[in-house]
Structure formats: structure tokens, C-alpha cells
Amino acid sequence: MSRFGSPAAGVVVQAGAITRESTLWAGSHQAPILDAARLALTRDLQLAFRKRGQLVQPLAFFAMVTMLFPLAISPELARLREIAPGVLWAGALLASLLALEFLFRDDAYDGTLEQYALSGQSLTWLMFAKTAAHWLLTGLPLALMAPLAALSLGVSAAAVPGIVASVAVGSVALSLIGSIGAALTLGIKRSGALLSLLTLPLSLPVLIFGARATQLAISGGPLLAPLELLAALVVLGVTLAPLAAAAAVRISLE
Amino acid sequence: MTWTWFHRLGSPPYVYGLATRLTPWFAWPAALLIIGGLWGGLVLAPPDYQQGDGFRIIYVHAPSAWMSLMVYTTMAIAAAVGLIWRIKVAHAVAASCAPIGASFTFAALVTGALWGQPMWGTYWEWDPRLTSELILLFLYLGYMGLRAGLEDTQRADRASAVLAVVGVVNVPIIHYSVTWWNSLHQAPSVMRLAKPTMAASMLVPLLMMLLGFTLFFGAVLLVRLRGEVLNRERSASWIREIVST
Amino acid sequence: MSHFFEMGGYAVFVWPAYAVTLAAIVLNIVWARRALARSRADARRRLAMRGEGP
Numbered sequence: 001m002s003r004f005g006s007p008a009a010g011v012v013v014q015a016g017a018i019t020r021e022s023t024l025w026a027g028s029h030q031a032p033i034l035d036a037a038r039l040a041l042t043r044d045l046q047l048a049f050r051k052r053g054q055l056v057q058p059l060a061f062f063a064m065v066t067m068l069f070p071l072a073i074s075p076e077l078a079r080l081r082e083i084a085p086g087v088l089w090a091g092a093l094l095a096s097l098l099a100l101e102f103l104f105r106d107d108a109y110d111g112t113l114e115q116y117a118l119s120g121q122s123l124t125w126l127m128f129a130k131t132a133a134h135w136l137l138t139g140l141p142l143a144l145m146a147p148l149a150a151l152s153l154g155v156s157a158a159a160v161p162g163i164v165a166s167v168a169v170g171s172v173a174l175s176l177i178g179s180i181g182a183a184l185t186l187g188i189k190r191s192g193a194l195l196s197l198l199t200l201p202l203s204l205p206v207l208i209f210g211a212r213a214t215q216l217a218i219s220g221g222p223l224l225a226p227l228e229l230l231a232a233l234v235v236l237g238v239t240l241a242p243l244a245a246a247a248a249v250r251i252s253l254e
Numbered sequence: 255m256t257w258t259w260f261h262r263l264g265s266p267p268y269v270y271g272l273a274t275r276l277t278p279w280f281a282w283p284a285a286l287l288i289i290g291g292l293w294g295g296l297v298l299a300p301p302d303y304q305q306g307d308g309f310r311i312i313y314v315h316a317p318s319a320w321m322s323l324m325v326y327t328t329m330a331i332a333a334a335v336g337l338i339w340r341i342k343v344a345h346a347v348a349a350s351c352a353p354i355g356a357s358f359t360f361a362a363l364v365t366g367a368l369w370g371q372p373m374w375g376t377y378w379e380w381d382p383r384l385t386s387e388l389i390l391l392f393l394y395l396g397y398m399g400l401r402a403g404l405e406d407t408q409r410a411d412r413a414s415a416v417l418a419v420v421g422v423v424n425v426p427i428i429h430y431s432v433t434w435w436n437s438l439h440q441a442p443s444v445m446r447l448a449k450p451t452m453a454a455s456m457l458v459p460l461l462m463m464l465l466g467f468t469l470f471f472g473a474v475l476l477v478r479l480r481g482e483v484l485n486r487e488r489s490a491s492w493i494r495e496i497v498s499t
Numbered sequence: 500m501s502h503f504f505e506m507g508g509y510a511v512f513v514w515p516a517y518a519v520t521l522a523a524i525v526l527n528i529v530w531a532r533r534a535l536a537r538s539r540a541d542a543r544r545r546l547a548m549r550g551e552g553p
Binding site: 288296297301306307308310311314315317318353354357358360361364365368369371372470474477478480481482484485487493494496497 | 503505506508512513517520524526528530534535538543
Binding site for chain 1: 389392393395396399400403404408409412413416417419420421423424
């Protein structure tokens with residue numbers, strides 16, 4: 001009798017970094033859902049670090065997009081400072097769209113996603129775990145890189161904490177919203193444009209409040225209000241997005 | 255109370271037959287109301303005190319805008335019904351709605367721009383209403399794009415249904431957030447036609463157009479619905495009779 | 500009569516607006532009928548392939 005209770009667990013073990021003592025199935029018992037979620041998160045992080053090159057791509061893309069504006073509009077720092085919030089957020093949005101393709105691609109390809117769906121664990125929680133891992137790998141680095149881009153656009157160093165805060169919170173919402181579109185377009189070839197078309201309208205409130213918060217950070221105003229609204233959007237996203245993504249994944253796997 | 259009529263609405267052959275029979279009852283009243291509304295709006299209604307004859311764009315702009323929102327709501331409700339109760343006919347209704355809604359959203363944006371230029375001095379403004387309407391167009395296009403990208407009809411139905419429902423949650427958020435953002439930036443003054451104070455000679459054609467467009471939506475929906483129902487049917491017997499006529 | 504066409508000077512805005520809306524109406528009718536005809540043809544073809552044609 002296999003120690004893991006099903007041959008399917010063996011697939012997950014081979015593809016991922018889960019140790020022998022820990023599986024989602026734990027023999028004939030169901031592991032507690034938080035353990036399962038933690039495992040899914042750890043697995044995603046470990047797998048991603050094996051392909052470090054891929055992690056850098058969205059960041060490099062963000063840097064290049066930010067560079068387009070001084071070259072295309074004007075190298076004058078005063079003008080760049082004015083448009084800096086917009087440039088940062090447009091870049092962050094586009095970079096996170098790029099990164100969304102990685103969210104489910106590998107797992108859908110090697111069957112892990114199907115195992116998640118069949119495991120009897122709450123797919124909603126597993127989607128939340130995957131999205132959390134995705135944010136740690138893309139959104140958080142973006143938030144840390146944003147100040148560098150902002151400085152290159154003539155923003156003063158005093159604005160840095162506010163910028164990091166607003167991009168960090170906003171990118172959580174972007175990852176959550178993006179997970180829905182990514183789940184809906186699973187397996188569609190060359191779905192990049194469609195994924196953007198689906199995700200961007202839903203991301204616009206995040207863009208609006210995020211840019212507002214960043215602008216207030218730059219001008220030194222009170223950014224608590226838009227930041228709180230961003231946080232409210234995150235809360236809304238955390239409660240609804242994993243649910244929608246789980247439903248979408250089940251539909252895509254049918 | 256018997257629910258038979260409700261259960262029959264889930265039966266594709268019954269719906270096909272009902273749609274065929276009902277279409278003229280929507281199409282002809284729609285035609286009459288639209289023609290009557292056009293006559294009333296273009297000829298009978300007096301020119302506006304402020305906007306002159308330019309205000310007559312309202313008779314095509316307001317109905318188009320109304321259509322864009324009403325059709326999306328219908329689509330979202332049908333999608334939700336199809337998703338929750340797994341009723342194919344509901345998915346067929348949702349699929350039928352999208353092209354209609356998208357085309358009238360486009361018409362609303364264009365007619366709005368043509369109205370905006372003489373009245374506001376610009377074809378476009380990033381104010382809440384215009385921006386929300388543009389986003390609505392993208393929601394429609396995304397919905398149709400997702401359907402087109404998925405070959406399996408059942409998966410397309412269910413995936414686009416999730417999208418439609420999530421999109422509905424988004425519409426009030428977008429509208430509210432854009433209003434909030436605009437108020438921080440001191441919104442430019444927006445001219446509004448105060449409907450309750452409209453003269454009857456102006457208001458009646460508008461109501462006729464609104465009702466006429468709604469009935470038009472019903473007629474076009476019924477025609478499209480028949481095709482969508484056929485697309486989702488595999489069993490031969492009732493289809494054979496339909497296509498042989 | 501010419502006042503009708505001139506629309507008080509707004510003709511260049513009013514008439515294109517009506518034209519676009521009329522186009523939307525006509526196109527919806529045309530597309531819907533075409534879609535229905537295509538669905539019927541597809542259904543007929545599916546039946547013929549199964550040998551259960553009308």
C-alpha cells in the first residue's frame with residue numbers, strides 16, 4: 001500500500017518539493033486545510049526559485065516600461081515627476097499582467113492543478129495560497145523596485161515609503177484579480193491579449209486608487225485615505241477572488 | 255401555483271418554438287414605437303432653449319446607453335442562472351445578449367461624443383459616466399473574446415458566465431471609484447438634462463424610443479436565442495423537424 | 500424643410516449620431532438572422548453526417 005494513499009500524490013511529489021512526510025492527502029486522512037494551503041504556497045515558492053531567471057523577467061519588463069516614458073515624452077525631471085504615479089502604475093499593471101501567465105501554467109501542464117481540484121481540499125484556499133505565492137514572487141519585488149523607478153523619474157527620496165506601501169498593497173489586489181482571468185483562460189493558446197482584456201477592466205479601481213496614493217506620497221500629502229481604499233479592495237479581493245478563481249479552474253479542467 | 259411554465263423554459267424545443275412565435279410580438283411594436291419616437295423627437299418636439307436642435311441626439315443616445323446597461327444586466331442574470339442551476343437555455347440567452355449589448359455600447363459612446371463636441375467643446379471627457387461606459391464596452395469585448403477563445407461550448411458557457419458575474423460586481427465599483435477620484439480632482443461641470451423637468455412634447459418621444467429599443471432587444475434576442483439553442487442541442491428528433499422546414 | 504436637415508446648425512453632429520444608431524439597429528437584425536441561418540445549416544449538417552437527415 002503506497003504510503004501516500006494514491007498514485008496521484010506521487011505525481012505531486014515528483015513535480016514539487018514536498019517532503020515524504022507531508023502531502024495533501026496524508027494517507028487516508030485529509031490534512032488540515034491550512035497545512036495544505038501552506039504546502040501549496042511553499043511548493044510554489046520552492047519551484048519558482050529553481051527558475052530564478054523567470055522571476056526577473058517581470059521586473060526587467062517594469063524597468064524597461066518605466067524607461068520608455070522619459071525617452072518618449074521628455075527627459076525633464078520636473079515633467080517626469082508629474083507623470084511619475086501614472087508611469088509607475090501603468091508599468092506595474094503591465095508587468096503583473098505578464099507575470100500572471102506563470103500563475104497556473106506549469107501546474108495545469110503537469111496535472112498538479114487537477115490534483116488540487118480532486119484532492120477534496122478546499123480549492124478556494126489552494127487558489128488563495130497560489131495567489132499569495134505569486135504575489136510574494138512578483139508583486140512584492142515590484143513594490144521594492146518601484147522606488148528605484150520613481151527616483152529615476154525625479155521623485156524625492158522622502159516619497160519612497162509611501163510608494164512602496166501603495167504599490168505593495170495595490171499589487172496584492174492585482175494578483176487576486178488577475179488570478180480570476182488566469183483561471184478562466186487556462187490552456188488557451190496565446191491567451192496574453194485576452195488575459196489582459198479580461199483583467200484590465202477589473203483592475204481599474206486598483207489603478208485609480210493606487211495612482212492617487214502614489215501621487216499623494218510624492219507630493220507629501222495624506223495618503224492614508226486612498227491607501228485604506230486600496231486595502232478595502234484587497235479585502236474584497238481576498239474574500240471573492242479565490243472563490244471565483246476556484247470556480248473558474250474547475251470549469252477549465254472539466 | 256404551478257411551476258410548469260418555469261420548467262418548460264428550460265426545455266430547448268419549447269423555448270425554440272416560443273421564441274419563434276414571440277418574435278413578431280416584439281418586432282412590430284418595436285418598429286412602431288421607434289418610428290413614432292423618431293417622428294416625435296425629430297419633427298414634433300420643439301428645439302431646446304439652451305441646446306437648440308442639437309439636443310435631439312438624446313433620442314438615440316439615451317436609448318443606446320440604456321440598452322448597454324440593461325443588456326449587460328440581463329446577460330449577467332442569465333449567466334448566473336445558467337451557472338447555478340446548469341440550465342443550457344440560460345447560457346444560450348447570455349450568449350445571445352453580448353453582441354447586442356456591445357453594439358449599443360459602441361453606439362452610446364459615439365452618439366455621446368457627437369453630442370459632447372457641440373455642447374461641452376470636446377468629443378471625450380474622462381468623467382465617470384463616459385469612463386464607465388467605455389469600461390463596459392471592454393467588459394463586453396472580453397466576454398465575447400473569452401467565448402471565442404474556448405472551443406468547447408460547455409466550457410465557454412461556464413467560463414464566460416463566471417466572467418459576466420464578476421464583471422457585474424465590478425460595474426458599481428468602477429462607477430463609484432471614478433466618481434470619488436474625480437471629486438478629489440475637482441470634477442469639471444457636467445451638463446445634464448434634468449429629465450423630470452422635460453416638457454411632455456420632448457419626454458414622450460424619449461419614452462417611446464426607450465420602450466421601442468427595449469422591445470427591439472427582445473426581438474433580436476429571440477432570433478439569436480433560437481440559433482444558440484440549436485448550437486447546444488445534440489439530440490436529433492426535434493431538430494430534424496425544425497431544419498427541414 | 501431645410502431647417503429640418505440643418506438641425507439648427509447642428510446637422511454635422513445630429514445626423515451622424517442617428518446614422519450610427521440606425522446602423523446598430525440594422526446590423527443587429529442582419530447579424531442575428533445570419534447567425535440563426537448558420538446555426539440551422541450547422542444543425543442540418545450534423546444530422547446529415549449522422550445519417551438522420553430530414
